[in-house]
Amino acid sequence: MPERRTRRDALAAGLAGAAALALAPATAGARGADESAVLTKLARAERDAVFVYLNGTVAEIGSLLARHDLEHVRALATHLQALGMPIPAATRAPAGLGPEALAVLEARDPGARLRAALAYERSLVDGCARSLAALEHPNTVRTVATVMAGHAQHAAVLERRAGIAPFSSRS
Amino acid sequence: MTRRGLLVAGAGLAVTGCGAPDDELPPDAELLAPSLAAALALVETYELVGGRAGRALAARERDHAERLRAAGAGGGAAAPEAPGGSPLATALALEQAAMRAHVHAVGLVRGANRRLAAELLADDARHLNAVQALLGRDPLPTAFPDGRDA
Numbered sequence: 001m002p003e004r005r006t007r008r009d010a011l012a013a014g015l016a017g018a019a020a021l022a023l024a025p026a027t028a029g030a031r032g033a034d035e036s037a038v039l040t041k042l043a044r045a046e047r048d049a050v051f052v053y054l055n056g057t058v059a060e061i062g063s064l065l066a067r068h069d070l071e072h073v074r075a076l077a078t079h080l081q082a083l084g085m086p087i088p089a090a091t092r093a094p095a096g097l098g099p100e101a102l103a104v105l106e107a108r109d110p111g112a113r114l115r116a117a118l119a120y121e122r123s124l125v126d127g128c129a130r131s132l133a134a135l136e137h138p139n140t141v142r143t144v145a146t147v148m149a150g151h152a153q154h155a156a157v158l159e160r161r162a163g164i165a166p167f168s169s170r171s
Numbered sequence: 172m173t174r175r176g177l178l179v180a181g182a183g184l185a186v187t188g189c190g191a192p193d194d195e196l197p198p199d200a201e202l203l204a205p206s207l208a209a210a211l212a213l214v215e216t217y218e219l220v221g222g223r224a225g226r227a228l229a230a231r232e233r234d235h236a237e238r239l240r241a242a243g244a245g246g247g248a249a250a251p252e253a254p255g256g257s258p259l260a261t262a263l264a265l266e267q268a269a270m271r272a273h274v275h276a277v278g279l280v281r282g283a284n285r286r287l288a289a290e291l292l293a294d295d296a297r298h299l300n301a302v303q304a305l306l307g308r309d310p311l312p313t314a315f316p317d318g319r320d321a
Contacts (some may be wrong), residue, residue, distance in 0.1 A: 137278075146292070148293050
């Protein structure tokens with residue numbers, strides 16, 4: 001037998017429903033803002049990486065890494081455009097780069113530069129990993145996860161070139 | 172359409188909120204099952220590869236399988252198909268299959284399992300890179316290692 005609802009129950013249910021409807025767009029808007037901010041930060045990090053590898057002389061693979069990172073920017077830009085957000089401009093100077101990026105540019109010899117690039121790639125992997133929880137849409141998550149995997153591959157190549165035992169770390 | 176185009180296709184749809192509600196998605200156990208099947212197939216294949224690299228990669232895939240089981244991955248998925256040939260060539264195909272499984276799962280699984288799927292994807296990208304190097308192939312053929320080419 002169905003439970004009998006009082007007038008007060010019905011009123012409370014109606015108010016709860018109205019509140020949910022009123023709050024839903026605001027919550028979705030906040031999540032969208034989070035996602036936009038995270039994607040903008042990631043795209044800026046990829047722009048920085050392009051600058052670092054075009055200016056850092058990281059063995060002969062620096063230009064390839066820069067090309068990959070530019071492709072990462074473009075993939076992230078597609079999601080930013082879909083959210084109506086601007087795409088970060090190309091990085092043109094070292095001002096504003098993080099410490100891992102600066103370390104690549106400031107390394108004094110090729111060996112030190114390779115090790116700095118490896119640490120830099122690991123920091124880019126970590127940056128993608130940290131951002132995943134703030135993302136909402138499946139395809140955006142997939143793009144960021146594949147960008148993360150791209151940096152993991154870069155790290156693997158740099159490890160080999162730096163003479164570091166493969167698989168000495170998880171990612 | 173390019174690979175990148177395919178990868179980001181649907182971004183516009185996604186932001187309009189057209190995705191299936193969370194309760195219509197399969198459970199994580201089901202979404203992660205293909206990743207587990209691929210990891211188990213890779214353990215066997217890397218054991219056949221042998222040597223230091225084969226043993227190291229088999230151990231890492233065993234670790235993947237343990238992490239997936241701990242996350243509740245189901246055991247019912249079929250092992251991915253792999254072409255015959257050398258164990259390394261089989262490993263290459265299986266790594267690609269594993270990465271496709273992770274990419275599919277990462278967009279749909281919930282909570283901490285999202286990070287797990289992304290970490291396994293990143294780790295398998297490194298494995299793929301190692302296998303390509305062992306096969307004398309370009310270890311960095313793409314900016315987006317998602318298992319669709321290499």
